[in-house]
Amino acid sequence: MSRKTALVVVDVQRVMFETPGEVLHEGRRVLQTIAGLIASARKNDVPVVYIQHTTEGAGSEFEKDSHGWLIAEDIAPQDGDTISLKYTYDAFCNTQLHEKLTGIGATDLVFCGLQTEVCVDTTIRSALAHGYTSTLAEDGHSTYDNGVLSAKDIIAHHNQTLNRRFCKVVPASDITF
Helix, strand or coil: CCCCEEEEEECCECHHHHCCCCCCCCHHHHHHHHHHHHHHHHHCCCCEEEEEECECCCCCCCECCCCCCCECHHHCCCCCCEEEEECCCCCCCCCCHHHHHHHCCCCEEEEEEECHHHHHHHHHHHHHHCCCEEEEEEEEEECCCCCCCCHHHHHHHHHHHHECCCEEEECHHHCCC
């Protein structure tokens, strides 16, 4: 079986950058890193798959079609990209993600996005359970300080924990499509 890679961009939505009092660790730099991964994927005809956290019901910060729910403008989806809505932290749970990835022939996934210890971690672990080989861009994901650990420590911890067990973790500059 031939291998085919897809880039999976997890929850890089406006609300993650615009919530008062919440500052993503190196948010602008991470967004630029993700934009670079997307540009490289597109240049090499690698499918780009956006995961978009969505809540059911009105009034949530992730309410479908609300301002905060939209993908960050700097990396907005283009025609031909795949978008998969999710309603839990796991992008595979009760969604069409697996079917969409199968439909484009993806066997290997490169992950980047937000929030490190929540949706990025959960989705990478689920990708392994679904039979995918995954890579995480070491410097292409971020989170917030949480009152117990700094965002920098959370990111470092997850890079260490996920590496070799659930995926390969490498700097974005080492990812070639």
